[in-house]
Amino acid sequence: MTAADLGPEGTRPPPTRRRPGGRTARIRQQVLDAVVAELGEHGYDGLTTDAVAARAGVHRTTVYRRWGDVGGLLADVFDAASDDDWQPPDTGSLESDLAALNQEIHAALTARPSVVTALIAASFRSEKAAQAQQRLWEDRYARCEVIVSRAVRRGELPPRTDARRLLVAATAPLYHQLVLLRTTPDPHMPGQAARTAALAAAAGAFTEPPSTRGA
């Protein structure tokens, strides 16, 4: 588990592994890996800059100077995660793309310990982390819009389909059930939520009325 295993969609190696940038990049990677490991083991309450520095094998003043506090460390975990080349699944149909995407989310949210769930929880504690999480989610949903544009090109969906609303509808039930309602994980959940969104999309649920796009 690395700092970049963030879901909803990310299970890519962190960027500093792919683009080794010398000592600074290496230290960043060590520190962010240590944040994720400490968070997974002890939760937010056990997460301290000192523990992160010790685990990463760097001097505590390095951590203070560069990241400031726990919120700054968490924010950088989110920021590092979006600096990758993750792309959503491309399986040939809207429903199966959404199902594959939901499988990634389901896996991230049901991993034990789940770094994603721990980071979501931590974002309720730190405004800096919350803002970075918002940026990461915005990035992930923006990348996923290609799922919808491909479906439009294939003729599966009408051109004026609101991609973001469709993607939120497809993925929201997983977050709601696994993070908030804490229901038992169900292997059918990813496919069912994908099918629900695809059926609603085909029925025009996400089609913007022409008026909203001007004349």
Added chain:
Amino acid sequence: MTAADLGPEGTRPPPTRRRPGGRTARIRQQVLDAVVAELGEHGYDGLTTDAVAARAGVHRTTVYRRWGDVGGLLADVFDAASDDDWQPPDTGSLESDLAALNQEIHAALTARPSVVTALIAASFRSEKAAQAQQRLWEDRYARCEVIVSRAVRRGELPPRTDARRLLVAATAPLYHQLVLLRTTPDPHMPGQAARTAALAAAAGAFTEPPSTRGA
């Protein structure tokens, strides 16, 4: 704002107001109101049993003895909220019932301060609170199943419709966007999510295959 204003669906007066139960019930109400007020003003980090006791005007040992700690106090806020007679909206159609339900959720999640959002955040801090929140949500979703059974009786939906999945699909986008993604509140959101779920339901998204119900 009282301890019972919990959403997704509850904006009822707390039970102890409707069924005055003497001193014990009155103290419980004072204490739970104080928990909600302290949580709204200071968040979880400012919530202490001493501050709650002071605000409620009861002795601190009364709070310790009866609720133990902050987790116990929060759990009782959730438990008190489900001890009411809240029923979901009954407007005559599936889509408008879901839209009215979503309006209640949207109002609860966008109130400032939002007690519901503060309680969701607090549930990531206390296992006792998290379990009580799960019980309350289970209670609320169970009560909402009548929305689906009424639609089945009206012939809007096939008999073998999975009520819970439909209700989660209808409501999840609001929680996802307002609590996790923290997108800007949008007055169209409740109706759009309701329409999406109703269209998916009409297209058979929540219809259980006969095999799952046996012969």
